[in-house]
Amino acid sequence: MILDENRLFPANGEARSVAARLYQTVRDLPLISPHGHTDPRWFAFNEPFPNPTALLIQPDHYIFRMLYSQGVSLESLGIPQLDGAEKADPQEVWRIFAKNYYLFRGTPTRLWLDYALENQFGLKKRLSPENADEYYEIIAKKIQAPDFRPRALFDKFNIEVLSTTDTPLDTLEYHKAIRESGWKGRIIPAFRPDSVIDAEYAGFIGNIEKLGQITGEDIGTYNGYLNALRNRRAFFKSMGCTSTDHGHLTAMTADLDPETAASLYGRILSGRSVPQEQEIFQAQMLTEMAGMSVEDGLTMQLHPGSVRNHNRLLYDKFGRDKGADMPSPTEYTRNLRPLLNKYGNDPRLTFILFTLDETSYSRELAPLAGHYPALKLGPPWWFHDSPEGMKRFREQVTETAGFYNTVGFNDDTRAFLSIPARHDVARRIDCAFLGRLVAEHRLDEDEAFEVVLDLTVNLVRKAYKL
Amino acid sequence: MILDENRLFPANGEARSVAARLYQTVRDLPLISPHGHTDPRWFAFNEPFPNPTALLIQPDHYIFRMLYSQGVSLESLGIPQLDGAEKADPQEVWRIFAKNYYLFRGTPTRLWLDYALENQFGLKKRLSPENADEYYEIIAKKIQAPDFRPRALFDKFNIEVLSTTDTPLDTLEYHKAIRESGWKGRIIPAFRPDSVIDAEYAGFIGNIEKLGQITGEDIGTYNGYLNALRNRRAFFKSMGCTSTDHGHLTAMTADLDPETAASLYGRILSGRSVPQEQEIFQAQMLTEMAGMSVEDGLTMQLHPGSVRNHNRLLYDKFGRDKGADMPSPTEYTRNLRPLLNKYGNDPRLTFILFTLDETSYSRELAPLAGHYPALKLGPPWWFHDSPEGMKRFREQVTETAGFYNTVGFNDDTRAFLSIPARHDVARRIDCAFLGRLVAEHRLDEDEAFEVVLDLTVNLVRKAYKL
C-alpha cells in the first residue's frame, strides 16, 4: 500500500488519535469545489480521456514545472506549442515522468499522484522506472472503460458541485449542454472578467468590443461598459454561477468619482493608456465589481500577487499557464481600503481574499477578515495548497480571524483526477490542526467535531451560496 | 473543568514533562505589567464594576471585532457611540456574546475568557446560550462584593506593578489620588506623547498650546517645545513613571541638524505642513526622545506599523480604538539607523521595539537587538499576543538575539480581568518552548529553570527599571 491511513496526521500521541477520530466523520462527505479550472467540455461530451499522460501529466503545471526545473524540456513532455509542432509519444512522456518521480519527494504533487494511483487505479506500489510501462498500460486500459468517463468519475468522486472559470465572452454552451443532457452533475461557471478589465490582456480592446456585441450595450461609454458587465453577470447567474473571480497583479482598489472613472475608461479604451492608468482602472473596477456583487449577490474572489509569464522564452513558445507565473510581495491593508470603506461593512457582500504572499496571513489578512463583515479568507492558494502551507495558514490566521471567517477548501485545479486527493489532504490537515488544539487543551473535542464539519462543507456552502 | 492543568504545553513526551516542571516554579510569581491601558480611575475610586458586560465585553476590542466581523452590529453590543445614542441592555449583549461564543474557538480571547470564568468566577462549564443568563447573574452578583472591587482584584491577582498609558497633558490626578489613598498597589503612568508629536492627531495644535500652558515653556520655539516635553517627562517620573511609549505609523527616525529641526518644527506648528514633513518630524522626535531617555533614564518603547482607524464608517460613528486598526509592513533596518547611530551604543538607553509585522522578527529585529546594546525586543504584540504568536516569536528571535535581549511579557490590555489569564498564557508558552529545547537537548534543564525565571520576572524588572 502506498497510502497509510494515518498519513498527514501528527506522528503520535493524543493529537494523532483525535485527528483520526475527526477524520472519520468527514472523509466520506461530498466534495464541494467552488473554484477550479476543469474543462466543461469533458462533462458535456463525456468522452474517455485519451491516455494516461494526457490525463495525469500534461494538464498539470505542478508536474511539468518541476521536471523542467531539472532540465527536462517541455517539448519532450509533449506540452503543446503555439506553432503546433509535433507532440511527444505519450508513453515515452510517462517513462520520463516515472524516471523522475523521485523529484517530487516531499511535494504535494507526490501525495496527489500516489492517491490517484492507488485509489483510482488500484496500483499499490510506488511508481518507478521499473513499473512505468506496466502502470501505463493498466491506466490506459482503465480509462477506456465507461466507469472512467468524466461524468462517471464526477459521480464516483461524490462531487456535490464543481465550478469552472470562464470569461464574460464565453457562451457557456458546454454548461448549457450539460444542463440539457439530463445528467444531474452540478457544473457551474464562475465569472472571471480579467480579459475585459486588464488592458494588458492579449486582445483586450477586441474583447471589450465583443462584449458590446454580445450584450448590445454601448461599450463606448463607461456606463455602457458597466452595464455590459452587469448583463453578462446576470447571464452567468442564470446559468448557475454564484461567484466572480479576479486575478489582479496587486490588491489595489480605488473609489473614483464617476466623471474621473468615465474619463479614465476613455483613456483605456483609446489604447493609448500608460501602465499606471491601467493599474488604477483595474483598481476602480474591483470596487465596481464589489458594488455589482452587492446588487446581484455573486460572491467575489480576489487572487492577487502573481507575476504572469515570467519566463519570456517559454511564453513565446508555449503560451500562458506553463508553470512560469511567479509570486511577488502583496500589500492588502492600504490597497483594499477604498473598496472596504465603500462596501466592507455591507452584509450583502461576500468578498474572499487569496494570497501567494504568506506574510500577509497574520499581518494583514487575518486582522482585516477578523473585522470587516464582508471579508472572508480563501484557503491557501497554489504553491501553498500543500500540507505545510495549510498548516501555516491555520496557525497564522486562526488566532485573529477564527475559523468562521474562512471558507473551506478550493481545489483550484485543471487536473481532474487530483480533485479527491486534494480534498483529502485538506481534510487531513484540518483534522491534524484540530487534533493538536484538542491535545493541547485549547479546544474541546466536541467542538472540534463541529468545526471540522464546518470547515469541510458548511462554510464553503455558505460563502459561495451553494 | 474548562481548564486543563497541562493546557498549552506540548501534547506529550519529555517536552511536556519539562514544561510542566518549569511552570510550577513560575505560576505563582507576581504579575509585572509594565505596559497596558487600564483606567487609573478604577483604582482611584475603587468602585464596583457596573455589570458583566461592561467588565468583560465592552472594553475588549478583541471580542467585539470578532462579533462585528460576523455581522453583529456594534450598536447591538452597546459600544458607545460618539453621538451618545442609547445603549444596549447589558444582559442582552451578554446573550449575543454567549450565542456567538463558538466564533472564538482557536483564539486567545477564548483562552482568556475561559480562564476568567473559571478562576475568577468559579464557572466550570463552557459558556453557552443555555447557561448565559445563569452565568450573567452569578457574575453580576460577584462583582458587587467587596473582594471584586478593583483594588481587591489587583491584590488578589498578585500584581507587583501596573503601568497605565497617559498623554503629556494628563494631570495624573488619579495616580496622585491612588498614591495618597494609603493603598499600597503600585500603579504608575507611562509617558505617551503621540498627541503632541503626531500632527495628524485630533486637536494637535491645541495640544501643543496646552503643553506650553502646563509647563510654562515657550512652545513657539523648538527648544521651548523640547523643554516642555522634558518638563513633563520629569513630572511623570516624579509620579513613578519609568517608561515612554511611542505609537508611530512607521519606525522612521531622523537626525536633523538643529536649525533644520527647528525650522521643520515651525512648519509643523504653522498647521500648514504636508504629510511628508509630518513624517520626518515624527522621525526626528523619536531621536530626540531617545536623547531625553539617555538624560533621564526613562525606558523607551516603540510600537510602529498600525494603520489607525481603517474603517471610516466605524470611526465616524464610534471613534478610535474600536478594533479597526490594521497592521502594515514595517521596515526597521534602514528606518532606525539614524537613531541607532546616535544613541544605539549608549548603555544608558533602553529602547524596546515591538512589531505587528512578524516578518521582521528574524530578518531585522533579532539581528538589530543581537547587536546594539541599547536595543531590546518587546514581547509579541496585539494580534500576536497569542499562543502561536508567542511560539513564533521565540522560534524566530532566540537563535539570533538570545533570551537576554528580550524583556518578558506585556499584557497591554484595557480588559482588567484578562490580565492574569494573559500572563498565564505567556508563562505556559515560554515553558512549552523551553521544554522543547530541553527535550531536543539544546538546553540543559537546570538552565531552563533559570531562563524561565528571567523571562517571567527578572528581565522585565531590569528593562523597565522596576
Next chain:
Amino acid sequence: MILDENRLFPANGEARSVAARLYQTVRDLPLISPHGHTDPRWFAFNEPFPNPTALLIQPDHYIFRMLYSQGVSLESLGIPQLDGAEKADPQEVWRIFAKNYYLFRGTPTRLWLDYALENQFGLKKRLSPENADEYYEIIAKKIQAPDFRPRALFDKFNIEVLSTTDTPLDTLEYHKAIRESGWKGRIIPAFRPDSVIDAEYAGFIGNIEKLGQITGEDIGTYNGYLNALRNRRAFFKSMGCTSTDHGHLTAMTADLDPETAASLYGRILSGRSVPQEQEIFQAQMLTEMAGMSVEDGLTMQLHPGSVRNHNRLLYDKFGRDKGADMPSPTEYTRNLRPLLNKYGNDPRLTFILFTLDETSYSRELAPLAGHYPALKLGPPWWFHDSPEGMKRFREQVTETAGFYNTVGFNDDTRAFLSIPARHDVARRIDCAFLGRLVAEHRLDEDEAFEVVLDLTVNLVRKAYKL
C-alpha cells in the same frame, strides 16, 4: 557529557527513531565546504593557532556581537582596532566569555561551542566561570600539539574540499603554496568580485586599475574591463576554483544593450556616478557574470540583502565584518527577471540563490527554483544557519522546489573549529525533517535514506562541480 546523541532530533516517537537511523548513515561522511571564509594562510604555513581566544572567540562575529549587545565592549574582547590600539589579554577575554556563556542559551553558537569543547578538546562539562581558567589552559596546551595544527585538523575533520573566498586582485599565493607543499588537502578559491564591481567599495577605482595591471587588459573600456574579469576567472579556475560569489545589496539584475552598458561603465569609472547608476551597474554585472559562467562553467552564487556596516561608530573604530551588518527586505521575482530571461533556461548555468529574508522562501525562491533550470537554492544563510532556520527552510521550500533544487550545506564560516559542528547540526536537522515526513507517511523510509545522502554529499558535489 554536554552532547546528547539524539540532540536536535524530534523529541520522541517514530520521527525520532527514523531521524536517528538516517543520521547513522551520514554522520561520518566527509565534510564538503564549498563556501566559507577561512584563511588560506593557516594551511599554507600550518602554524599552531596562538591561543584559545584567537582560535574560538575573536574570529567569530556571532560570539562577539552577542556579547556586545549585552554591554561588553569590543575593546575588552581584544577585537582588533583600526588604529592598532593595544589588545586585551586573551585569558581575560576567555573569562568574560565564560561568565557570559549563559547569553548563548538557545543559539546555534552554543551548539557549535559545546560540540567543539567536547569533541575537539574532550571537555565534558558546560563552560562556566568556575572552569574557565582550567578549560583555557587545557585548550591552550592542546592547540600547541602537532595534531591541532590546521592541516592535521583539516584531515581529522575529514574535509573533502574547503573553499575560501577571494578577490580578483588576490594572487592566490597561499593556495599556490598549499598545492606545491605536497599536502593533499583540497583548499580552493572562490571568485568574489565585489571590490571591482561595487562602486561604493573602499578603494574601488584603484581596485579596477590594479585589475588592469594584473591582467594587462585596458580597463578604460567596458570590453577591456569584462576581459580582465574573464582573465581572472580563468586564473582562479586554473587554481581549482569552481564558483563565483556575489554579495550585492539587492538582487537587482539588468540586461542593458552593449552601448548603454559601456557608457554606464564610463560613468562609474569616472568616479562621478550617482548611487542609482552604481546600482544599475551592479545589476548589469550580475547578468554579465552569469554570461561568463555559461562560458567557463563556474557556478554562480548570489548573497543579497545585507546592509553592511550599519553601526557607524563601530565601523569607524573596528572596520568591516564586526557583526554590524543587518538584513533588509529583499525582492527576487522582479529583480532577477532580466538575468533569468537571458540565461535562466540555459542548462550550462548553475545559479545559487541565498537570502537573509526568509519571507522569500515560499513566496519567491521556491517558485523560481522550482521552474528555472539554472536556479538552485543555497542553504539557510548567516542568521538562519541554525536549527530553527534550517527547519523553516525545509518546511517552506520543499513543497514547491523539492529537495533536488537545493544544494546541500554551506558552513560559510571563518571560525575553523566550528566547521564540523555546523555540518553536524545541518545533518541532524535534515534527518529530523525527513524523520517527520516518514513518520507522517509523506515519504517512504527507503527514499529518506536516499534523500539524506543526496542532501549531505551528492547535491553539493553536483552544484559546485566538485
